[in-house]
Amino acid sequence: MSYTVRQVAQFAGVTVRTLHHYDRSGLLTPSDRSRAGYRLYDDADLARLQQILFYRALGFPLERIAAILDDPQGTALDQLRARRRELREEIARLERLAGLAERAIEIQRTGVPMTPQERREVFGEITFDLSYATEADLRHGESAARHEAMARAAAHSKEDWRRLMAEAADWRVRLLAVFDAGEPADGERAADLAEEHRQHIGRWFTPCPYDMHRRIADDFRADPRAFALVVPPSQQRPGLAAYLRDAVHANADRRTVPEERA
Known part of the structure:
Protein backbone atom coordinates (compact mmCIF):
# COMPACT_ATOMS: atom_id res chain seq x y z
CA MET A 1 0.00 0.00 0.00
CA SER A 2 1.24 3.49 -0.84
CA TYR A 3 0.84 6.72 1.11
CA THR A 4 1.16 10.33 0.00
CA VAL A 5 3.52 12.72 1.68
CA ARG A 6 0.64 14.45 3.44
CA GLN A 7 -0.69 11.16 4.77
CA VAL A 8 2.74 10.19 6.07
CA ALA A 9 3.18 13.59 7.67
CA GLN A 10 -0.13 13.12 9.51
CA PHE A 11 0.75 9.57 10.60
CA ALA A 12 4.16 10.53 11.91
CA GLY A 13 3.37 13.95 13.38
CA VAL A 14 5.93 15.74 11.25
CA THR A 15 5.66 18.42 8.62
CA VAL A 16 5.63 17.92 4.87
CA ARG A 17 8.67 20.19 4.75
CA THR A 18 10.54 17.78 7.04
CA LEU A 19 9.78 14.83 4.78
CA HIS A 20 10.93 16.82 1.75
CA HIS A 21 14.17 17.60 3.59
CA TYR A 22 14.71 13.92 4.43
CA ASP A 23 14.18 13.08 0.78
CA ARG A 24 16.62 15.73 -0.50
CA SER A 25 19.27 14.64 1.98
CA GLY A 26 18.87 10.98 1.02
CA LEU A 27 17.83 9.98 4.52
CA LEU A 28 14.35 8.86 3.49
CA THR A 29 13.66 8.59 -0.20
CA PRO A 30 10.11 7.43 -1.04
CA SER A 31 9.96 4.13 -2.89
CA ASP A 32 7.68 5.35 -5.65
CA ARG A 33 6.19 8.32 -7.44
CA SER A 34 2.71 8.85 -8.78
CA ARG A 35 2.15 9.53 -12.47
CA ALA A 36 1.96 13.19 -11.55
CA GLY A 37 5.36 12.98 -9.84
CA TYR A 38 4.16 13.05 -6.25
CA ARG A 39 6.07 11.13 -3.59
CA LEU A 40 4.59 7.78 -2.53
CA TYR A 41 5.75 5.91 0.58
CA ASP A 42 5.30 2.20 1.26
CA ASP A 43 5.36 0.25 4.55
CA ALA A 44 9.15 -0.16 4.44
CA ASP A 45 9.52 3.62 4.10
CA LEU A 46 7.28 4.13 7.13
CA ALA A 47 9.38 1.67 9.13
CA ARG A 48 12.53 3.60 8.20
CA LEU A 49 10.83 6.87 9.15
CA GLN A 50 9.93 5.38 12.52
CA GLN A 51 13.61 4.61 13.11
CA ILE A 52 14.61 8.11 12.04
CA LEU A 53 12.15 9.68 14.46
CA PHE A 54 13.34 7.41 17.26
CA TYR A 55 16.94 8.52 16.81
CA ARG A 56 15.88 12.14 16.41
CA ALA A 57 14.03 11.92 19.73
CA LEU A 58 17.33 10.86 21.29
CA GLY A 59 18.97 13.96 19.86
CA PHE A 60 21.02 12.37 17.08
CA PRO A 61 21.93 14.68 14.18
CA LEU A 62 20.82 13.54 10.75
CA GLU A 63 24.35 12.61 9.66
CA ARG A 64 24.69 10.13 12.52
CA ILE A 65 21.23 8.72 11.86
CA ALA A 66 22.15 8.11 8.22
CA ALA A 67 25.30 6.25 9.30
CA ILE A 68 23.31 4.03 11.66
CA LEU A 69 20.61 3.21 9.11
CA ASP A 70 23.12 2.50 6.37
CA ASP A 71 25.03 0.04 8.57
CA PRO A 72 22.76 -0.84 11.51
CA GLN A 73 24.69 -3.88 12.70
CA GLY A 74 28.05 -2.15 12.61
CA THR A 75 27.25 1.21 14.23
CA ALA A 76 23.87 1.24 15.98
CA LEU A 77 25.02 -0.21 19.30
CA ASP A 78 28.14 1.92 19.51
CA GLN A 79 26.20 5.04 18.59
CA LEU A 80 23.51 4.32 21.17
CA ARG A 81 26.09 3.76 23.88
CA ALA A 82 27.85 7.00 22.95
CA ARG A 83 24.55 8.87 22.99
CA ARG A 84 23.72 7.40 26.39
CA ARG A 85 26.99 8.81 27.74
CA GLU A 86 26.25 12.19 26.18
CA LEU A 87 22.75 12.26 27.66
CA ARG A 88 24.03 11.39 31.12
CA GLU A 89 26.60 14.18 30.89
CA GLU A 90 23.89 16.59 29.76
CA ILE A 91 21.63 15.50 32.63
CA ALA A 92 24.47 16.13 35.09
CA ARG A 93 25.10 19.56 33.54
CA LEU A 94 21.41 20.48 33.78
CA GLU A 95 21.26 19.30 37.38
CA ARG A 96 24.19 21.58 38.21
CA LEU A 97 22.38 24.45 36.49
CA ALA A 98 19.23 23.66 38.44
CA GLY A 99 21.27 23.74 41.65
CA LEU A 100 22.72 27.11 40.67
CA ALA A 101 19.20 28.43 39.99
CA GLU A 102 18.05 27.19 43.39
CA ARG A 103 20.91 28.99 45.11
CA ALA A 104 20.27 32.15 43.12
CA ILE A 105 16.59 32.00 44.13
CA GLU A 106 17.60 31.58 47.76
CA ILE A 107 19.91 34.59 47.58
CA GLN A 108 17.16 36.67 46.02
CA ARG A 109 14.77 35.52 48.73
CA THR A 110 17.06 36.08 51.70
CA GLY A 111 19.36 38.82 50.41
CA VAL A 112 19.15 42.42 51.55
CA PRO A 113 16.71 44.37 49.37
CA MET A 114 18.17 47.54 47.92
CA THR A 115 16.76 50.23 45.72
CA PRO A 116 18.63 50.97 42.46
CA GLN A 117 20.01 54.14 44.08
CA GLU A 118 21.28 52.17 47.08
CA ARG A 119 22.90 49.60 44.81
CA ARG A 120 24.73 52.36 42.93
CA GLU A 121 25.89 53.85 46.23
CA VAL A 122 27.12 50.52 47.60
CA PHE A 123 28.47 48.75 44.52
CA GLY A 124 29.31 51.61 42.17
CA GLU A 125 30.47 50.17 38.84
CA ILE A 126 30.91 46.65 40.18
CA THR A 127 28.25 44.40 38.69
CA PHE A 128 27.67 40.69 39.16
CA ASP A 129 27.48 38.90 35.80
CA LEU A 130 25.20 35.84 36.14
CA SER A 131 26.56 34.33 32.92
CA TYR A 132 30.05 34.29 34.45
CA ALA A 133 28.70 32.83 37.70
CA THR A 134 26.95 30.06 35.78
CA GLU A 135 30.05 29.15 33.77
CA ALA A 136 32.26 29.28 36.87
CA ASP A 137 29.87 27.00 38.72
CA LEU A 138 29.94 24.48 35.88
CA ARG A 139 33.71 24.74 35.48
CA HIS A 140 34.61 24.39 39.13
CA GLY A 141 31.72 22.13 40.11
CA GLU A 142 29.99 21.75 43.43
CA SER A 143 32.07 22.61 46.46
CA ALA A 144 31.50 23.43 50.10
CA ALA A 145 33.43 26.69 49.62
CA ARG A 146 31.13 27.91 46.84
CA HIS A 147 28.05 27.06 48.90
CA GLU A 148 29.47 28.87 51.92
CA ALA A 149 30.42 31.94 49.89
CA MET A 150 26.92 32.26 48.43
CA ALA A 151 25.27 31.65 51.81
CA ARG A 152 27.41 34.29 53.53
CA ALA A 153 26.83 36.76 50.69
CA ALA A 154 23.09 36.26 51.08
CA ALA A 155 23.34 36.87 54.82
CA HIS A 156 25.26 40.16 54.58
CA SER A 157 23.37 43.21 55.71
CA LYS A 158 23.35 46.45 53.76
CA GLU A 159 25.94 47.83 56.17
CA ASP A 160 28.09 44.72 55.68
CA TRP A 161 28.10 45.36 51.93
CA ARG A 162 29.03 49.01 52.47
CA ARG A 163 32.02 48.01 54.61
CA LEU A 164 33.02 45.21 52.22
CA MET A 165 32.95 47.45 49.16
CA ALA A 166 34.76 50.29 50.94
CA GLU A 167 37.49 47.87 51.95
CA ALA A 168 37.74 46.62 48.36
CA ALA A 169 37.88 50.17 46.98
CA ASP A 170 40.73 51.10 49.32
CA TRP A 171 42.65 47.98 48.30
CA ARG A 172 42.03 48.77 44.63
CA VAL A 173 43.50 52.28 44.96
CA ARG A 174 46.69 50.82 46.41
CA LEU A 175 46.86 48.09 43.74
CA LEU A 176 46.62 50.68 40.97
CA ALA A 177 49.30 52.81 42.63
CA VAL A 178 51.71 49.88 42.76
CA PHE A 179 50.95 48.88 39.18
CA ASP A 180 51.25 52.45 37.84
CA ALA A 181 54.56 52.88 39.67
CA GLY A 182 55.94 49.94 37.71
CA GLU A 183 56.68 47.78 40.73
CA PRO A 184 57.17 44.10 39.83
CA ALA A 185 54.29 41.66 40.26
CA ASP A 186 56.53 39.37 42.31
CA GLY A 187 57.75 42.24 44.47
CA GLU A 188 56.93 42.60 48.15
CA ARG A 189 54.25 45.31 47.86
CA ALA A 190 52.34 43.54 45.07
CA ALA A 191 52.50 40.22 46.89
CA ASP A 192 51.30 41.87 50.11
CA LEU A 193 48.31 43.27 48.23
CA ALA A 194 47.60 39.80 46.84
CA GLU A 195 47.65 38.41 50.37
CA GLU A 196 45.32 41.17 51.49
CA HIS A 197 42.91 40.22 48.73
CA ARG A 198 43.02 36.56 49.79
CA GLN A 199 42.23 37.53 53.39
CA HIS A 200 39.40 39.78 52.18
CA ILE A 201 37.76 36.78 50.51
CA TYR A 210 46.37 29.49 48.32
CA ASP A 211 45.44 26.95 45.65
CA MET A 212 41.93 28.42 45.51
CA HIS A 213 43.35 31.94 45.32
CA ARG A 214 45.52 30.87 42.38
CA ARG A 215 42.42 29.58 40.53
CA ILE A 216 40.52 32.78 41.24
CA ALA A 217 43.43 34.84 39.91
CA ASP A 218 43.67 32.65 36.82
CA ASP A 219 40.04 33.55 36.12
CA PHE A 220 40.92 37.25 36.45
CA ARG A 221 43.51 36.81 33.71
CA ALA A 222 41.33 34.63 31.47
CA ASP A 223 37.87 36.19 31.78
CA PRO A 224 37.15 39.95 31.72
CA ARG A 225 33.86 39.32 33.54
CA ALA A 226 35.75 37.88 36.52
CA PHE A 227 38.26 40.73 36.60
CA ALA A 228 35.44 43.30 36.45
CA LEU A 229 34.27 42.00 39.84
CA VAL A 230 37.54 43.29 41.30
CA VAL A 231 38.44 46.29 39.13
CA PRO A 232 35.63 48.07 37.25
CA PRO A 233 36.31 48.73 33.55
CA SER A 234 36.84 52.48 34.02
CA GLN A 235 39.79 51.79 36.35
CA GLN A 236 41.39 48.96 34.43
CA ARG A 237 44.77 49.23 32.72
CA PRO A 238 46.25 47.09 29.93
CA GLY A 239 48.07 44.23 31.58
CA LEU A 240 46.57 44.79 35.03
CA ALA A 241 44.68 41.48 35.14
CA ALA A 242 47.84 39.57 34.28
CA TYR A 243 49.77 41.61 36.85
CA LEU A 244 47.32 40.72 39.61
CA ARG A 245 47.35 37.09 38.57
CA ASP A 246 51.16 37.01 38.73
CA ALA A 247 51.13 38.76 42.11
CA VAL A 248 48.72 36.20 43.52
CA HIS A 249 50.87 33.32 42.30
CA ALA A 250 54.03 34.97 43.63
CA ASN A 251 52.41 35.51 47.01
CA ALA A 252 51.20 31.90 47.14
CA ASP A 253 54.67 30.65 46.17
CA ARG A 254 56.44 32.62 48.87
CA ARG A 255 54.00 31.65 51.63
CA THR A 256 53.66 27.91 50.96
CA VAL A 257 56.18 25.13 51.34
CA PRO A 258 57.29 23.25 48.18
CA GLU A 259 55.08 20.25 49.01
CA GLU A 260 51.98 22.47 49.03
CA ARG A 261 52.90 23.97 45.66
CA ALA A 262 53.38 20.57 43.99
Whole structure:
Protein backbone atom coordinates (compact mmCIF):
# COMPACT_ATOMS: atom_id res chain seq x y z
CA MET A 1 0.00 0.00 0.00
CA SER A 2 1.24 3.49 -0.84
CA TYR A 3 0.84 6.72 1.11
CA THR A 4 1.16 10.33 0.00
CA VAL A 5 3.52 12.72 1.68
CA ARG A 6 0.64 14.45 3.44
CA GLN A 7 -0.69 11.16 4.77
CA VAL A 8 2.74 10.19 6.07
CA ALA A 9 3.18 13.59 7.67
CA GLN A 10 -0.13 13.12 9.51
CA PHE A 11 0.75 9.57 10.60
CA ALA A 12 4.16 10.53 11.91
CA GLY A 13 3.37 13.95 13.38
CA VAL A 14 5.93 15.74 11.25
CA THR A 15 5.66 18.42 8.62
CA VAL A 16 5.63 17.92 4.87
CA ARG A 17 8.67 20.19 4.75
CA THR A 18 10.54 17.78 7.04
CA LEU A 19 9.78 14.83 4.78
CA HIS A 20 10.93 16.82 1.75
CA HIS A 21 14.17 17.60 3.59
CA TYR A 22 14.71 13.92 4.43
CA ASP A 23 14.18 13.08 0.78
CA ARG A 24 16.62 15.73 -0.50
CA SER A 25 19.27 14.64 1.98
CA GLY A 26 18.87 10.98 1.02
CA LEU A 27 17.83 9.98 4.52
CA LEU A 28 14.35 8.86 3.49
CA THR A 29 13.66 8.59 -0.20
CA PRO A 30 10.11 7.43 -1.04
CA SER A 31 9.96 4.13 -2.89
CA ASP A 32 7.68 5.35 -5.65
CA ARG A 33 6.19 8.32 -7.44
CA SER A 34 2.71 8.85 -8.78
CA ARG A 35 2.15 9.53 -12.47
CA ALA A 36 1.96 13.19 -11.55
CA GLY A 37 5.36 12.98 -9.84
CA TYR A 38 4.16 13.05 -6.25
CA ARG A 39 6.07 11.13 -3.59
CA LEU A 40 4.59 7.78 -2.53
CA TYR A 41 5.75 5.91 0.58
CA ASP A 42 5.30 2.20 1.26
CA ASP A 43 5.36 0.25 4.55
CA ALA A 44 9.15 -0.16 4.44
CA ASP A 45 9.52 3.62 4.10
CA LEU A 46 7.28 4.13 7.13
CA ALA A 47 9.38 1.67 9.13
CA ARG A 48 12.53 3.60 8.20
CA LEU A 49 10.83 6.87 9.15
CA GLN A 50 9.93 5.38 12.52
CA GLN A 51 13.61 4.61 13.11
CA ILE A 52 14.61 8.11 12.04
CA LEU A 53 12.15 9.68 14.46
CA PHE A 54 13.34 7.41 17.26
CA TYR A 55 16.94 8.52 16.81
CA ARG A 56 15.88 12.14 16.41
CA ALA A 57 14.03 11.92 19.73
CA LEU A 58 17.33 10.86 21.29
CA GLY A 59 18.97 13.96 19.86
CA PHE A 60 21.02 12.37 17.08
CA PRO A 61 21.93 14.68 14.18
CA LEU A 62 20.82 13.54 10.75
CA GLU A 63 24.35 12.61 9.66
CA ARG A 64 24.69 10.13 12.52
CA ILE A 65 21.23 8.72 11.86
CA ALA A 66 22.15 8.11 8.22
CA ALA A 67 25.30 6.25 9.30
CA ILE A 68 23.31 4.03 11.66
CA LEU A 69 20.61 3.21 9.11
CA ASP A 70 23.12 2.50 6.37
CA ASP A 71 25.03 0.04 8.57
CA PRO A 72 22.76 -0.84 11.51
CA GLN A 73 24.69 -3.88 12.70
CA GLY A 74 28.05 -2.15 12.61
CA THR A 75 27.25 1.21 14.23
CA ALA A 76 23.87 1.24 15.98
CA LEU A 77 25.02 -0.21 19.30
CA ASP A 78 28.14 1.92 19.51
CA GLN A 79 26.20 5.04 18.59
CA LEU A 80 23.51 4.32 21.17
CA ARG A 81 26.09 3.76 23.88
CA ALA A 82 27.85 7.00 22.95
CA ARG A 83 24.55 8.87 22.99
CA ARG A 84 23.72 7.40 26.39
CA ARG A 85 26.99 8.81 27.74
CA GLU A 86 26.25 12.19 26.18
CA LEU A 87 22.75 12.26 27.66
CA ARG A 88 24.03 11.39 31.12
CA GLU A 89 26.60 14.18 30.89
CA GLU A 90 23.89 16.59 29.76
CA ILE A 91 21.63 15.50 32.63
CA ALA A 92 24.47 16.13 35.09
CA ARG A 93 25.10 19.56 33.54
CA LEU A 94 21.41 20.48 33.78
CA GLU A 95 21.26 19.30 37.38
CA ARG A 96 24.19 21.58 38.21
CA LEU A 97 22.38 24.45 36.49
CA ALA A 98 19.23 23.66 38.44
CA GLY A 99 21.27 23.74 41.65
CA LEU A 100 22.72 27.11 40.67
CA ALA A 101 19.20 28.43 39.99
CA GLU A 102 18.05 27.19 43.39
CA ARG A 103 20.91 28.99 45.11
CA ALA A 104 20.27 32.15 43.12
CA ILE A 105 16.59 32.00 44.13
CA GLU A 106 17.60 31.58 47.76
CA ILE A 107 19.91 34.59 47.58
CA GLN A 108 17.16 36.67 46.02
CA ARG A 109 14.77 35.52 48.73
CA THR A 110 17.06 36.08 51.70
CA GLY A 111 19.36 38.82 50.41
CA VAL A 112 19.15 42.42 51.55
CA PRO A 113 16.71 44.37 49.37
CA MET A 114 18.17 47.54 47.92
CA THR A 115 16.76 50.23 45.72
CA PRO A 116 18.63 50.97 42.46
CA GLN A 117 20.01 54.14 44.08
CA GLU A 118 21.28 52.17 47.08
CA ARG A 119 22.90 49.60 44.81
CA ARG A 120 24.73 52.36 42.93
CA GLU A 121 25.89 53.85 46.23
CA VAL A 122 27.12 50.52 47.60
CA PHE A 123 28.47 48.75 44.52
CA GLY A 124 29.31 51.61 42.17
CA GLU A 125 30.47 50.17 38.84
CA ILE A 126 30.91 46.65 40.18
CA THR A 127 28.25 44.40 38.69
CA PHE A 128 27.67 40.69 39.16
CA ASP A 129 27.48 38.90 35.80
CA LEU A 130 25.20 35.84 36.14
CA SER A 131 26.56 34.33 32.92
CA TYR A 132 30.05 34.29 34.45
CA ALA A 133 28.70 32.83 37.70
CA THR A 134 26.95 30.06 35.78
CA GLU A 135 30.05 29.15 33.77
CA ALA A 136 32.26 29.28 36.87
CA ASP A 137 29.87 27.00 38.72
CA LEU A 138 29.94 24.48 35.88
CA ARG A 139 33.71 24.74 35.48
CA HIS A 140 34.61 24.39 39.13
CA GLY A 141 31.72 22.13 40.11
CA GLU A 142 29.99 21.75 43.43
CA SER A 143 32.07 22.61 46.46
CA ALA A 144 31.50 23.43 50.10
CA ALA A 145 33.43 26.69 49.62
CA ARG A 146 31.13 27.91 46.84
CA HIS A 147 28.05 27.06 48.90
CA GLU A 148 29.47 28.87 51.92
CA ALA A 149 30.42 31.94 49.89
CA MET A 150 26.92 32.26 48.43
CA ALA A 151 25.27 31.65 51.81
CA ARG A 152 27.41 34.29 53.53
CA ALA A 153 26.83 36.76 50.69
CA ALA A 154 23.09 36.26 51.08
CA ALA A 155 23.34 36.87 54.82
CA HIS A 156 25.26 40.16 54.58
CA SER A 157 23.37 43.21 55.71
CA LYS A 158 23.35 46.45 53.76
CA GLU A 159 25.94 47.83 56.17
CA ASP A 160 28.09 44.72 55.68
CA TRP A 161 28.10 45.36 51.93
CA ARG A 162 29.03 49.01 52.47
CA ARG A 163 32.02 48.01 54.61
CA LEU A 164 33.02 45.21 52.22
CA MET A 165 32.95 47.45 49.16
CA ALA A 166 34.76 50.29 50.94
CA GLU A 167 37.49 47.87 51.95
CA ALA A 168 37.74 46.62 48.36
CA ALA A 169 37.88 50.17 46.98
CA ASP A 170 40.73 51.10 49.32
CA TRP A 171 42.65 47.98 48.30
CA ARG A 172 42.03 48.77 44.63
CA VAL A 173 43.50 52.28 44.96
CA ARG A 174 46.69 50.82 46.41
CA LEU A 175 46.86 48.09 43.74
CA LEU A 176 46.62 50.68 40.97
CA ALA A 177 49.30 52.81 42.63
CA VAL A 178 51.71 49.88 42.76
CA PHE A 179 50.95 48.88 39.18
CA ASP A 180 51.25 52.45 37.84
CA ALA A 181 54.56 52.88 39.67
CA GLY A 182 55.94 49.94 37.71
CA GLU A 183 56.68 47.78 40.73
CA PRO A 184 57.17 44.10 39.83
CA ALA A 185 54.29 41.66 40.26
CA ASP A 186 56.53 39.37 42.31
CA GLY A 187 57.75 42.24 44.47
CA GLU A 188 56.93 42.60 48.15
CA ARG A 189 54.25 45.31 47.86
CA ALA A 190 52.34 43.54 45.07
CA ALA A 191 52.50 40.22 46.89
CA ASP A 192 51.30 41.87 50.11
CA LEU A 193 48.31 43.27 48.23
CA ALA A 194 47.60 39.80 46.84
CA GLU A 195 47.65 38.41 50.37
CA GLU A 196 45.32 41.17 51.49
CA HIS A 197 42.91 40.22 48.73
CA ARG A 198 43.02 36.56 49.79
CA GLN A 199 42.23 37.53 53.39
CA HIS A 200 39.40 39.78 52.18
CA ILE A 201 37.76 36.78 50.51
CA GLY A 202 38.15 34.74 53.69
CA ARG A 203 36.80 37.52 55.89
CA TRP A 204 33.66 38.19 53.85
CA PHE A 205 32.88 34.99 51.91
CA THR A 206 34.77 31.75 52.49
CA PRO A 207 38.21 30.56 53.64
CA CYS A 208 40.52 30.94 50.65
CA PRO A 209 43.55 28.63 50.68
CA TYR A 210 46.37 29.49 48.32
CA ASP A 211 45.44 26.95 45.65
CA MET A 212 41.93 28.42 45.51
CA HIS A 213 43.35 31.94 45.32
CA ARG A 214 45.52 30.87 42.38
CA ARG A 215 42.42 29.58 40.53
CA ILE A 216 40.52 32.78 41.24
CA ALA A 217 43.43 34.84 39.91
CA ASP A 218 43.67 32.65 36.82
CA ASP A 219 40.04 33.55 36.12
CA PHE A 220 40.92 37.25 36.45
CA ARG A 221 43.51 36.81 33.71
CA ALA A 222 41.33 34.63 31.47
CA ASP A 223 37.87 36.19 31.78
CA PRO A 224 37.15 39.95 31.72
CA ARG A 225 33.86 39.32 33.54
CA ALA A 226 35.75 37.88 36.52
CA PHE A 227 38.26 40.73 36.60
CA ALA A 228 35.44 43.30 36.45
CA LEU A 229 34.27 42.00 39.84
CA VAL A 230 37.54 43.29 41.30
CA VAL A 231 38.44 46.29 39.13
CA PRO A 232 35.63 48.07 37.25
CA PRO A 233 36.31 48.73 33.55
CA SER A 234 36.84 52.48 34.02
CA GLN A 235 39.79 51.79 36.35
CA GLN A 236 41.39 48.96 34.43
CA ARG A 237 44.77 49.23 32.72
CA PRO A 238 46.25 47.09 29.93
CA GLY A 239 48.07 44.23 31.58
CA LEU A 240 46.57 44.79 35.03
CA ALA A 241 44.68 41.48 35.14
CA ALA A 242 47.84 39.57 34.28
CA TYR A 243 49.77 41.61 36.85
CA LEU A 244 47.32 40.72 39.61
CA ARG A 245 47.35 37.09 38.57
CA ASP A 246 51.16 37.01 38.73
CA ALA A 247 51.13 38.76 42.11
CA VAL A 248 48.72 36.20 43.52
CA HIS A 249 50.87 33.32 42.30
CA ALA A 250 54.03 34.97 43.63
CA ASN A 251 52.41 35.51 47.01
CA ALA A 252 51.20 31.90 47.14
CA ASP A 253 54.67 30.65 46.17
CA ARG A 254 56.44 32.62 48.87
CA ARG A 255 54.00 31.65 51.63
CA THR A 256 53.66 27.91 50.96
CA VAL A 257 56.18 25.13 51.34
CA PRO A 258 57.29 23.25 48.18
CA GLU A 259 55.08 20.25 49.01
CA GLU A 260 51.98 22.47 49.03
CA ARG A 261 52.90 23.97 45.66
CA ALA A 262 53.38 20.57 43.99
